[in-house]
Amino acid sequence: MADVTVIGTGVIGSGVVRACAAAGLEVAVWNRTGRRAGEVAKANPRVQVHATAAEAVRASRITLLCLLNYPVTHRVLEQAGAELSGRLFVQHSSGVPESVGPLQDRITGAGGRFVEAAVLNYPDAIGTDACFTVYGGAPEDFAELGPVTKAMAGHQVHLHDEPRYAKAYHVVASAFYYAFVSGFLECAAIAEHVGVPLNAFADSVPLYDPGFENTVRVGLDLIERRDYAYEQAPLTTHIDVLQNLAGAAEDAGVDASYLTALRDRVRTALEQGHRREHIAILTEQFRARRSAAAAPHPVEGA
Incomplete structure:
Protein backbone atom coordinates (compact mmCIF):
# COMPACT_ATOMS: atom_id res chain seq x y z
CA MET A 1 0.00 0.00 0.00
CA PRO A 163 -11.48 24.13 5.81
CA ARG A 164 -12.69 27.25 3.99
CA TYR A 165 -10.27 29.41 6.03
CA ALA A 166 -7.36 28.08 3.98
CA LYS A 167 -9.02 29.16 0.73
CA ALA A 168 -10.04 32.51 2.24
CA TYR A 169 -6.41 33.10 3.26
CA HIS A 170 -5.34 32.15 -0.26
CA VAL A 171 -7.76 34.67 -1.79
CA VAL A 172 -6.40 37.49 0.37
CA ALA A 173 -2.77 36.49 -0.15
CA SER A 174 -3.33 36.12 -3.91
CA ALA A 175 -5.00 39.52 -4.16
CA PHE A 176 -1.97 41.06 -2.46
CA TYR A 177 0.39 39.16 -4.76
CA TYR A 178 -1.44 40.26 -7.91
CA ALA A 179 -1.43 43.86 -6.70
CA PHE A 180 2.34 43.53 -6.66
CA VAL A 181 2.39 41.83 -10.08
CA SER A 182 0.20 44.53 -11.61
CA GLY A 183 2.36 47.29 -10.16
CA PHE A 184 5.54 45.51 -11.21
CA LEU A 185 4.38 45.17 -14.81
CA GLU A 186 3.37 48.81 -15.07
CA CYS A 187 6.57 49.99 -13.37
CA ALA A 188 8.68 47.90 -15.75
CA ALA A 189 6.89 49.48 -18.72
CA ILE A 190 7.42 53.00 -17.32
CA ALA A 191 11.08 52.30 -16.48
CA GLU A 192 11.74 51.08 -19.99
CA HIS A 193 9.92 54.07 -21.49
CA VAL A 194 11.84 56.71 -19.47
CA GLY A 195 15.20 55.02 -19.98
CA VAL A 196 15.80 53.33 -16.63
CA PRO A 197 17.78 50.09 -17.23
CA LEU A 198 15.76 47.08 -16.11
CA ASN A 199 18.58 45.77 -13.90
CA ALA A 200 18.79 49.15 -12.17
CA PHE A 201 15.02 49.07 -11.67
CA ALA A 202 15.27 45.61 -10.08
CA ASP A 203 18.03 46.76 -7.72
CA SER A 204 15.95 49.76 -6.64
CA VAL A 205 12.92 47.72 -5.55
CA PRO A 206 12.78 46.72 -1.84
CA LEU A 207 12.51 42.96 -2.20
CA TYR A 208 11.28 41.89 1.20
CA ASP A 209 9.61 38.68 0.03
CA PRO A 210 11.43 35.84 -1.80
CA GLY A 211 8.35 35.21 -3.98
CA PHE A 212 8.30 38.85 -5.06
CA GLU A 213 12.02 38.78 -5.74
CA ASN A 214 11.56 35.69 -7.91
CA THR A 215 8.79 37.40 -9.90
CA VAL A 216 10.95 40.47 -10.48
CA ARG A 217 14.14 38.60 -11.36
CA VAL A 218 12.49 36.05 -13.64
CA GLY A 219 10.06 38.56 -15.13
CA LEU A 220 12.66 41.19 -15.97
CA ASP A 221 14.93 38.63 -17.60
CA LEU A 222 12.06 37.45 -19.79
CA ILE A 223 10.98 41.01 -20.62
CA GLU A 224 14.49 41.94 -21.64
CA ARG A 225 14.86 38.86 -23.85
CA ARG A 226 11.24 39.07 -25.09
CA ASP A 227 11.11 35.29 -24.74
CA TYR A 228 8.36 34.46 -22.23
CA ALA A 229 8.23 30.65 -22.27
CA TYR A 230 7.95 29.55 -18.63
CA GLU A 231 6.54 26.21 -17.48
CA GLN A 232 6.54 27.00 -13.74
CA ALA A 233 3.52 29.30 -13.95
CA PRO A 234 2.19 29.73 -17.51
CA LEU A 235 -0.71 32.07 -18.28
CA THR A 236 -3.21 29.20 -18.19
CA THR A 237 -2.56 28.80 -14.45
CA HIS A 238 -3.44 32.46 -13.77
CA ILE A 239 -6.80 32.90 -15.50
CA ASP A 240 -8.95 30.83 -13.08
CA VAL A 241 -7.39 32.55 -10.06
CA LEU A 242 -7.88 36.03 -11.54
CA GLN A 243 -11.48 35.32 -12.55
CA ASN A 244 -12.21 34.22 -8.99
CA LEU A 245 -10.42 37.22 -7.48
CA ALA A 246 -12.15 39.71 -9.79
CA GLY A 247 -15.47 38.21 -8.70
CA ALA A 248 -14.44 38.48 -5.05
CA ALA A 249 -13.54 42.15 -5.53
CA GLU A 250 -16.89 42.83 -7.20
CA ASP A 251 -18.74 41.07 -4.38
CA ALA A 252 -16.86 43.27 -1.89
CA GLY A 253 -18.11 46.42 -3.66
CA VAL A 254 -14.73 47.31 -5.22
CA ASP A 255 -15.10 49.45 -8.36
CA ALA A 256 -12.56 49.46 -11.21
CA SER A 257 -10.42 46.81 -9.51
CA TYR A 258 -6.89 46.25 -10.75
CA LEU A 259 -7.77 42.56 -10.57
CA THR A 260 -10.40 43.01 -13.29
CA ALA A 261 -7.93 44.89 -15.47
CA LEU A 262 -5.26 42.23 -14.96
CA ARG A 263 -7.76 39.44 -15.65
CA ASP A 264 -8.75 41.13 -18.92
CA ARG A 265 -5.10 41.51 -19.94
CA VAL A 266 -4.54 37.79 -19.32
CA ARG A 267 -7.68 36.98 -21.36
CA THR A 268 -6.37 39.08 -24.24
CA ALA A 269 -3.01 37.31 -24.16
CA LEU A 270 -4.71 33.90 -24.12
CA GLU A 271 -6.89 34.92 -27.09
CA GLN A 272 -3.66 35.84 -28.88
CA GLY A 273 -2.46 32.26 -28.39
CA HIS A 274 -0.09 32.82 -25.45
CA ARG A 275 -0.78 29.87 -23.15
CA ARG A 276 2.57 28.57 -21.93
CA GLU A 277 4.18 31.97 -21.34
CA HIS A 278 5.02 33.78 -18.08
CA ILE A 279 2.62 36.52 -17.00
CA ALA A 280 5.38 39.05 -17.83
CA ILE A 281 4.28 38.73 -21.47
CA LEU A 282 1.52 41.22 -20.61
CA THR A 283 4.16 43.95 -20.93
CA GLU A 284 3.90 43.39 -24.69
CA GLN A 285 0.39 44.87 -24.51
CA PHE A 286 1.86 48.05 -23.00
CA ARG A 287 4.55 48.12 -25.69
CA ALA A 288 1.99 47.66 -28.46
CA ARG A 289 -0.16 50.52 -27.19
CA ARG A 290 2.88 52.78 -26.78
CA SER A 291 4.00 52.01 -30.34
CA ALA A 292 0.55 52.70 -31.70
CA ALA A 293 0.41 56.03 -29.88
CA ALA A 294 3.83 57.04 -31.23
CA ALA A 295 3.07 56.07 -34.84
CA PRO A 296 2.69 59.04 -37.23
CA HIS A 297 -0.91 59.91 -38.07
CA PRO A 298 -1.82 60.07 -41.77
CA VAL A 299 -2.12 63.59 -43.19
CA GLU A 300 -5.71 64.45 -43.98
CA GLY A 301 -6.27 64.50 -47.72
CA ALA A 302 -2.97 62.79 -48.51
Whole structure:
Protein backbone atom coordinates (compact mmCIF):
# COMPACT_ATOMS: atom_id res chain seq x y z
CA MET A 1 0.00 0.00 0.00
CA ALA A 2 1.26 3.49 -0.87
CA ASP A 3 1.87 6.19 1.76
CA VAL A 4 0.03 8.84 -0.26
CA THR A 5 -1.88 9.29 -3.51
CA VAL A 6 -1.55 12.34 -5.75
CA ILE A 7 -4.36 12.98 -8.25
CA GLY A 8 -3.15 15.30 -11.00
CA THR A 9 0.47 15.63 -12.10
CA GLY A 10 0.45 19.12 -13.54
CA VAL A 11 2.87 21.77 -12.29
CA ILE A 12 1.72 21.62 -8.64
CA GLY A 13 1.01 17.90 -8.58
CA SER A 14 4.33 16.88 -10.10
CA GLY A 15 6.13 19.07 -7.54
CA VAL A 16 4.23 17.38 -4.72
CA VAL A 17 5.01 13.92 -6.14
CA ARG A 18 8.73 14.68 -6.40
CA ALA A 19 8.88 16.10 -2.86
CA CYS A 20 7.04 13.12 -1.35
CA ALA A 21 9.18 10.58 -3.21
CA ALA A 22 12.37 12.42 -2.24
CA ALA A 23 11.26 12.22 1.40
CA GLY A 24 11.03 8.44 1.13
CA LEU A 25 7.26 8.10 0.70
CA GLU A 26 5.70 5.56 -1.63
CA VAL A 27 3.45 7.57 -3.97
CA ALA A 28 0.49 6.42 -6.08
CA VAL A 29 -0.41 8.80 -8.92
CA TRP A 30 -3.08 9.28 -11.56
CA ASN A 31 -3.36 11.93 -14.24
CA ARG A 32 -5.87 12.34 -17.06
CA THR A 33 -2.96 12.40 -19.49
CA GLY A 34 -1.02 9.24 -18.71
CA ARG A 35 2.10 10.53 -20.43
CA ARG A 36 2.61 13.28 -17.85
CA ALA A 37 2.20 10.85 -14.97
CA GLY A 38 4.67 8.50 -16.66
CA GLU A 39 7.26 11.27 -16.98
CA VAL A 40 7.10 11.96 -13.23
CA ALA A 41 7.30 8.25 -12.39
CA LYS A 42 10.24 7.63 -14.74
CA ALA A 43 12.58 9.65 -12.52
CA ASN A 44 11.18 8.33 -9.22
CA PRO A 45 11.22 4.58 -8.44
CA ARG A 46 8.94 5.22 -5.44
CA VAL A 47 6.15 6.46 -7.75
CA GLN A 48 3.53 4.07 -9.13
CA VAL A 49 1.19 5.20 -11.93
CA HIS A 50 -2.40 3.91 -11.85
CA ALA A 51 -4.76 3.55 -14.80
CA THR A 52 -7.79 5.12 -13.10
CA ALA A 53 -8.47 7.66 -10.38
CA ALA A 54 -10.35 4.97 -8.44
CA GLU A 55 -7.30 2.67 -8.43
CA ALA A 56 -5.01 5.46 -7.27
CA VAL A 57 -7.36 6.54 -4.45
CA ARG A 58 -7.70 2.92 -3.32
CA ALA A 59 -3.89 2.60 -3.13
CA SER A 60 -3.54 4.72 0.05
CA ARG A 61 -5.48 6.29 2.91
CA ILE A 62 -4.42 9.86 2.01
CA THR A 63 -5.21 11.49 -1.34
CA LEU A 64 -3.83 14.88 -2.39
CA LEU A 65 -6.06 16.50 -5.03
CA CYS A 66 -3.88 18.63 -7.32
CA LEU A 67 -6.24 19.29 -10.22
CA LEU A 68 -6.90 22.56 -12.06
CA ASN A 69 -10.04 23.70 -10.22
CA TYR A 70 -13.11 22.56 -8.28
CA PRO A 71 -15.29 21.56 -11.27
CA VAL A 72 -12.50 19.29 -12.53
CA THR A 73 -12.08 17.85 -9.03
CA HIS A 74 -15.79 17.02 -8.83
CA ARG A 75 -15.67 15.28 -12.22
CA VAL A 76 -12.66 13.18 -11.22
CA LEU A 77 -14.18 12.21 -7.88
CA GLU A 78 -17.22 10.88 -9.72
CA GLN A 79 -14.87 8.27 -11.16
CA ALA A 80 -13.67 7.31 -7.66
CA GLY A 81 -17.21 6.63 -6.39
CA ALA A 82 -17.37 4.66 -3.14
CA GLU A 83 -13.57 4.79 -2.81
CA LEU A 84 -13.99 8.06 -0.81
CA SER A 85 -15.12 6.23 2.31
CA GLY A 86 -12.63 6.10 5.19
CA ARG A 87 -10.00 8.17 3.39
CA LEU A 88 -8.50 11.62 3.94
CA PHE A 89 -8.62 14.02 0.98
CA VAL A 90 -6.60 17.23 0.74
CA GLN A 91 -7.72 19.75 -1.87
CA HIS A 92 -5.01 21.97 -3.44
CA SER A 93 -6.95 23.28 -6.45
CA SER A 94 -7.69 26.86 -7.40
CA GLY A 95 -11.01 28.30 -6.19
CA VAL A 96 -12.84 30.59 -3.77
CA PRO A 97 -14.13 29.92 -0.22
CA GLU A 98 -17.65 29.28 -1.57
CA SER A 99 -16.30 26.32 -3.56
CA VAL A 100 -15.07 24.52 -0.46
CA GLY A 101 -18.41 23.58 1.16
CA PRO A 102 -19.88 21.54 -1.72
CA LEU A 103 -16.67 19.56 -2.17
CA GLN A 104 -16.35 18.99 1.57
CA ASP A 105 -19.97 17.82 1.71
CA ARG A 106 -19.42 15.46 -1.21
CA ILE A 107 -16.42 13.81 0.45
CA THR A 108 -17.72 13.68 4.02
CA GLY A 109 -21.14 12.56 2.76
CA ALA A 110 -19.42 9.55 1.18
CA GLY A 111 -17.65 8.74 4.45
CA GLY A 112 -14.37 10.50 3.78
CA ARG A 113 -12.52 13.28 5.61
CA PHE A 114 -11.54 16.63 4.14
CA VAL A 115 -8.73 19.18 4.50
CA GLU A 116 -8.27 22.31 2.38
CA ALA A 117 -4.72 23.39 1.46
CA ALA A 118 -3.23 26.38 -0.35
CA VAL A 119 0.35 26.44 -1.64
CA LEU A 120 1.48 30.08 -1.56
CA ASN A 121 4.57 29.97 -3.77
CA TYR A 122 5.87 28.80 -7.14
CA PRO A 123 5.78 25.00 -7.58
CA ASP A 124 9.58 24.71 -7.71
CA ALA A 125 9.66 25.72 -4.02
CA ILE A 126 7.76 22.58 -3.00
CA GLY A 127 10.07 20.38 -0.95
CA THR A 128 12.39 23.27 -0.07
CA ASP A 129 12.68 25.71 2.84
CA ALA A 130 10.86 28.32 0.72
CA CYS A 131 7.62 26.31 0.56
CA PHE A 132 4.70 27.94 2.40
CA THR A 133 1.38 26.09 2.62
CA VAL A 134 -1.69 26.80 4.78
CA TYR A 135 -4.34 24.26 5.79
CA GLY A 136 -7.89 24.26 7.10
CA GLY A 137 -9.51 21.19 8.66
CA ALA A 138 -9.71 19.06 11.80
CA PRO A 139 -6.45 19.17 13.81
CA GLU A 140 -6.32 15.38 13.96
CA ASP A 141 -6.56 15.19 10.15
CA PHE A 142 -3.78 17.74 9.78
CA ALA A 143 -1.68 15.72 12.23
CA GLU A 144 -2.22 12.62 10.07
CA LEU A 145 -0.66 14.54 7.19
CA GLY A 146 2.62 14.78 9.14
CA PRO A 147 4.74 12.76 6.67
CA VAL A 148 3.33 14.79 3.75
CA THR A 149 3.78 18.20 5.36
CA LYS A 150 7.32 17.22 6.34
CA ALA A 151 7.99 16.30 2.70
CA MET A 152 6.51 19.60 1.49
CA ALA A 153 9.05 21.32 3.81
CA GLY A 154 9.28 25.04 4.61
CA HIS A 155 6.30 26.47 6.51
CA GLN A 156 3.26 24.18 6.77
CA VAL A 157 0.66 26.02 8.84
CA HIS A 158 -2.67 24.76 10.23
CA LEU A 159 -4.90 27.85 10.26
CA HIS A 160 -8.29 26.72 11.51
CA ASP A 161 -10.68 23.80 12.05
CA GLU A 162 -12.87 25.16 9.25
CA PRO A 163 -11.48 24.13 5.81
CA ARG A 164 -12.69 27.25 3.99
CA TYR A 165 -10.27 29.41 6.03
CA ALA A 166 -7.36 28.08 3.98
CA LYS A 167 -9.02 29.16 0.73
CA ALA A 168 -10.04 32.51 2.24
CA TYR A 169 -6.41 33.10 3.26
CA HIS A 170 -5.34 32.15 -0.26
CA VAL A 171 -7.76 34.67 -1.79
CA VAL A 172 -6.40 37.49 0.37
CA ALA A 173 -2.77 36.49 -0.15
CA SER A 174 -3.33 36.12 -3.91
CA ALA A 175 -5.00 39.52 -4.16
CA PHE A 176 -1.97 41.06 -2.46
CA TYR A 177 0.39 39.16 -4.76
CA TYR A 178 -1.44 40.26 -7.91
CA ALA A 179 -1.43 43.86 -6.70
CA PHE A 180 2.34 43.53 -6.66
CA VAL A 181 2.39 41.83 -10.08
CA SER A 182 0.20 44.53 -11.61
CA GLY A 183 2.36 47.29 -10.16
CA PHE A 184 5.54 45.51 -11.21
CA LEU A 185 4.38 45.17 -14.81
CA GLU A 186 3.37 48.81 -15.07
CA CYS A 187 6.57 49.99 -13.37
CA ALA A 188 8.68 47.90 -15.75
CA ALA A 189 6.89 49.48 -18.72
CA ILE A 190 7.42 53.00 -17.32
CA ALA A 191 11.08 52.30 -16.48
CA GLU A 192 11.74 51.08 -19.99
CA HIS A 193 9.92 54.07 -21.49
CA VAL A 194 11.84 56.71 -19.47
CA GLY A 195 15.20 55.02 -19.98
CA VAL A 196 15.80 53.33 -16.63
CA PRO A 197 17.78 50.09 -17.23
CA LEU A 198 15.76 47.08 -16.11
CA ASN A 199 18.58 45.77 -13.90
CA ALA A 200 18.79 49.15 -12.17
CA PHE A 201 15.02 49.07 -11.67
CA ALA A 202 15.27 45.61 -10.08
CA ASP A 203 18.03 46.76 -7.72
CA SER A 204 15.95 49.76 -6.64
CA VAL A 205 12.92 47.72 -5.55
CA PRO A 206 12.78 46.72 -1.84
CA LEU A 207 12.51 42.96 -2.20
CA TYR A 208 11.28 41.89 1.20
CA ASP A 209 9.61 38.68 0.03
CA PRO A 210 11.43 35.84 -1.80
CA GLY A 211 8.35 35.21 -3.98
CA PHE A 212 8.30 38.85 -5.06
CA GLU A 213 12.02 38.78 -5.74
CA ASN A 214 11.56 35.69 -7.91
CA THR A 215 8.79 37.40 -9.90
CA VAL A 216 10.95 40.47 -10.48
CA ARG A 217 14.14 38.60 -11.36
CA VAL A 218 12.49 36.05 -13.64
CA GLY A 219 10.06 38.56 -15.13
CA LEU A 220 12.66 41.19 -15.97
CA ASP A 221 14.93 38.63 -17.60
CA LEU A 222 12.06 37.45 -19.79
CA ILE A 223 10.98 41.01 -20.62
CA GLU A 224 14.49 41.94 -21.64
CA ARG A 225 14.86 38.86 -23.85
CA ARG A 226 11.24 39.07 -25.09
CA ASP A 227 11.11 35.29 -24.74
CA TYR A 228 8.36 34.46 -22.23
CA ALA A 229 8.23 30.65 -22.27
CA TYR A 230 7.95 29.55 -18.63
CA GLU A 231 6.54 26.21 -17.48
CA GLN A 232 6.54 27.00 -13.74
CA ALA A 233 3.52 29.30 -13.95
CA PRO A 234 2.19 29.73 -17.51
CA LEU A 235 -0.71 32.07 -18.28
CA THR A 236 -3.21 29.20 -18.19
CA THR A 237 -2.56 28.80 -14.45
CA HIS A 238 -3.44 32.46 -13.77
CA ILE A 239 -6.80 32.90 -15.50
CA ASP A 240 -8.95 30.83 -13.08
CA VAL A 241 -7.39 32.55 -10.06
CA LEU A 242 -7.88 36.03 -11.54
CA GLN A 243 -11.48 35.32 -12.55
CA ASN A 244 -12.21 34.22 -8.99
CA LEU A 245 -10.42 37.22 -7.48
CA ALA A 246 -12.15 39.71 -9.79
CA GLY A 247 -15.47 38.21 -8.70
CA ALA A 248 -14.44 38.48 -5.05
CA ALA A 249 -13.54 42.15 -5.53
CA GLU A 250 -16.89 42.83 -7.20
CA ASP A 251 -18.74 41.07 -4.38
CA ALA A 252 -16.86 43.27 -1.89
CA GLY A 253 -18.11 46.42 -3.66
CA VAL A 254 -14.73 47.31 -5.22
CA ASP A 255 -15.10 49.45 -8.36
CA ALA A 256 -12.56 49.46 -11.21
CA SER A 257 -10.42 46.81 -9.51
CA TYR A 258 -6.89 46.25 -10.75
CA LEU A 259 -7.77 42.56 -10.57
CA THR A 260 -10.40 43.01 -13.29
CA ALA A 261 -7.93 44.89 -15.47
CA LEU A 262 -5.26 42.23 -14.96
CA ARG A 263 -7.76 39.44 -15.65
CA ASP A 264 -8.75 41.13 -18.92
CA ARG A 265 -5.10 41.51 -19.94
CA VAL A 266 -4.54 37.79 -19.32
CA ARG A 267 -7.68 36.98 -21.36
CA THR A 268 -6.37 39.08 -24.24
CA ALA A 269 -3.01 37.31 -24.16
CA LEU A 270 -4.71 33.90 -24.12
CA GLU A 271 -6.89 34.92 -27.09
CA GLN A 272 -3.66 35.84 -28.88
CA GLY A 273 -2.46 32.26 -28.39
CA HIS A 274 -0.09 32.82 -25.45
CA ARG A 275 -0.78 29.87 -23.15
CA ARG A 276 2.57 28.57 -21.93
CA GLU A 277 4.18 31.97 -21.34
CA HIS A 278 5.02 33.78 -18.08
CA ILE A 279 2.62 36.52 -17.00
CA ALA A 280 5.38 39.05 -17.83
CA ILE A 281 4.28 38.73 -21.47
CA LEU A 282 1.52 41.22 -20.61
CA THR A 283 4.16 43.95 -20.93
CA GLU A 284 3.90 43.39 -24.69
CA GLN A 285 0.39 44.87 -24.51
CA PHE A 286 1.86 48.05 -23.00
CA ARG A 287 4.55 48.12 -25.69
CA ALA A 288 1.99 47.66 -28.46
CA ARG A 289 -0.16 50.52 -27.19
CA ARG A 290 2.88 52.78 -26.78
CA SER A 291 4.00 52.01 -30.34
CA ALA A 292 0.55 52.70 -31.70
CA ALA A 293 0.41 56.03 -29.88
CA ALA A 294 3.83 57.04 -31.23
CA ALA A 295 3.07 56.07 -34.84
CA PRO A 296 2.69 59.04 -37.23
CA HIS A 297 -0.91 59.91 -38.07
CA PRO A 298 -1.82 60.07 -41.77
CA VAL A 299 -2.12 63.59 -43.19
CA GLU A 300 -5.71 64.45 -43.98
CA GLY A 301 -6.27 64.50 -47.72
CA ALA A 302 -2.97 62.79 -48.51
